[in-house]
Amino acid sequence: MATTSSIAGYWDAAAGRFDEEADHGLRDVRVRAAWGRRLREWLPPAPSRVLDLGCGTGSLMLLLAEQGHRPVGVDLSPRMIAHARAKLAGAGIGTGGEALVGDAGDPPVGLRRFDVVLARHLLWTLPDPRAALRRWADLLRPGGRLVLVEGRWNMPADGAGYVAGAEAMPWMGGVGAAVLTGALRELVTELRVEPLTDPMLWGREIDDERYAVIATI
Template identity: 65%
Template sequence: MPPTDASIVSYWDAAAASFDEEADHGLRDPQVRSAWAERLRSWLPAAPADVLDLGCGTGSLSLLLAEQGHRPVGVDLSPLMVERARQKLVAAGFDAVMAVGDASDPSPQAGTSFDVVLSRHLLWTLPDPEAALRRWIGLLRPGGRLVLVEGRWATPDEPYAAGLPWMGGVGAEHLERVVRPLTRSVRVEPLPDPVLWGKPVHDERYVVVALA
């Protein structure tokens, strides 16, 4: 049975308080933070760009984007995650929009036209990830970029994941096949560097960068 929005919100609200303890979530380690900042620069156009950060969580990537001169808009289904993201951005002196909403189909209030749509480890949480990808690509300006940081994990431990089509993540070849017909070009970059994750990784980690 597919999960409900309420069950997903409940799960991620409960995780919000400890979410940033993971090295790649909180980016508290200077080396991890620097590694993500470098990758974002290589994937995104020159600043300033309007970036929709979907499934923004506690806002760590949105903060890096703002620090690099971009204009991030964060969307997440979890109110507690969004509140932490908002606090993080405000504490750093940025007035970015951090909104509660369905990342798979963002409200027009979040915006309808972006230079970049970014998500990290979000697709596996969605009931219809392929529909979400089509919707996201529709939000891109001509020449805009879709940046998907994804991976494939053997066993998901989230209690609601069994009802999801891409539970445990999605492999790079599969995701590339889905995205390629919808965009002008697609490239896949493996992300095995342990510095990004704060530990060695033995599963598939990668980014897909596609041009609209």
């Protein structure tokens, strides 16, 4: 099984170039606007307390803060979190966002509870994604929302190119909507699946499965 330190090291190494992907850095104003619209559709009115798990360099955190929400980001990679903190500070967000180094599968947030738990392209990286879903549901206030942006991407399901032991990770290569909604049924009161085929979200045309699950606890 992949180790926490090896996974953190992988994403530390990727941090410097992470924002070069259109949907990671949101540097293209059209891509940024597309994600901003989706967040407004998926989230309750601001200000809401949003836990952004696997926050990476903080691009979605920045959007959330600009929309008036109060995001807390968690990422296993210290270098990703350093970029996120710099991004928030550079935009003058300051206390409008908090970025923490920690395991997104079991976030280091103590007894705090949130209106929204948001995760984008994270579940495939977790050794026990079903346990993480249970933990995330527990972190929501009654009536809170899980917003999970997921899919099955054109990447090797055997973990090639990732970290040693990745082939044993349950959802390596991504998770289809049917599997994810099945895992959520006992945790939520209602859910819907929204296909994310708009190329503007990704900065290019796609030919793999991408979707969002919006679920209420």
